[in-house]
């Protein structure tokens with residue numbers, strides 16, 4: 561039974577980075593938004609925690625950079641591949657022409673809390689937590705909203721546009737009968753954490769490589785987040801060998817962690833991420849747009865997932881704010897969002913698939929994984945060496961909020977109007 565009906569202009573399903581950023585930008589532009597999230601909070605550990613310079617520049621355009629930097633975080637100025645035979649600096653962010661020449665590492669939950677708190681300042685923003693979207697409302701061939709179930713009731717949202725930002729297992733995508741095509745085989749990552757000591761001097765972001773071993777190391781203020789990477793089936797293999805063997809292999813690969821691998825209590829402390837790259841051929845239907853992981857699942861290579869999701873949201877707001885405000889949004893606008901983001905997404909997924917293939921070959925042959933030779937060559941040429949950092953930081957094309965002043969002005973008028981009600 562339906563208990564609650566919301567009427568809004570844009571209904572966004574999923575409060576991950578894509579959904580939250582789009583909701584904030586639209587609400588700020590004076591568009592009524594209802595954002596639905598299945599969880600009751602944002603506390604999901606081991607998510608994309610790497611905020612790249614492109615995203616920081618967008619946050620700065622919103623006038624929020626200073627406040628974001630007041631939250632606990634770590635800055636990684638470079639991203640290295642470290643093996644017993646070589647150290648390849650894949651990205652040196654500190655050489656980039658940007659006010660934020662680093663990758664900020666912050667738990668995604670804190671970043672989302674921060675953006676949601678900002679969105680709540682706008683009267684046009686509505687957040688419904690604990691709402692599992694399980695039905696699309698379709699009328700005359702157009703999606704005109706969704707239905708959801710919450711703990712105590714069912715509800716529906718009627719909207720001019722529904723945006724699916726509900727992640728890689730997107731329910732909305734399935735309900736809309738849109739089938740993604742695979743862009744790469746799967747990768748497994750076993751995420752876990754170990755304590756950080758004040759005397760640790762390890763880089764804040766690196767990939768450690770050993771024989772049939774690859775481990776991502778990311779700094780957090782009081783701990784190290786570690787991601788043990790492998791091809792499909794690696795988790796089963798590692799688990800079969802036992803937790804003590806896993807601890808010892810980490811200690812052998814990274815002797816600076818040998819004194820604390822015991823802090824890894826058991827497999828309950830290890831979280832498996834198995835992910836396969838994929839992409840939709842078409843990101844929209846009449847009345848429906850898909851963005852972020854719902855439209856294209858990225859591999860973890862380069863930690864670009866959040867940043868791509870946010871870039872999608874920014875382009876969606878650039879294209880859709882005005883037509884949503886004036887009630888004239890149509891499928892051509894949705895196609896324009898896809899046009900702006902698709903080629904960049906394809907390019908990044910192609911690059912990620914190549915790196916993954918190199919990793920799988922190294923595991924199969926027992927060789928030590930190294931970055932592809934053309935990439936290592938580029939990294940040694942002074943005029944070109946910043947290219948990989950630039951690509952990681954900004955993607956192929958810098959995405960910016962278009963007309964930020966105009967949007968802020970629309971929102972200010974709205975806030976004044978709402979405060980006099």
Ligand SMILES: Cc1cc2nc3c(=O)[nH]c(=O)nc-3n(C[C@H](O)[C@H](O)[C@H](O)COP(=O)(O)OP(=O)(O)OC[C@H]3O[C@@H](n4cnc5c(N)ncnc54)[C@H](O)[C@@H]3O)c2cc1C
Nearest residue numbers: 574576577578598607608693726727852853863864865866
């Ligand atoms: C373990 C892990 C580690 C990762 N590490 C990195 C990293 O280091 N760097 C990086 O950039 N990326 C990383 N990623 C990927 C990154 O988290 C994603 O690419 C990014 O979060 C995608 O954002 P999104 O908003 O599209 O989707 P998501 O972040 O997946 O958000 C989707 C939201 O929709 C909600 N939802 C789902 N179904 C429904 C429904 N039916 N009704 C209502 N709500 C629903 C979900 O609860 C979720 O909150 C990682 C992902 C995982 C899982």
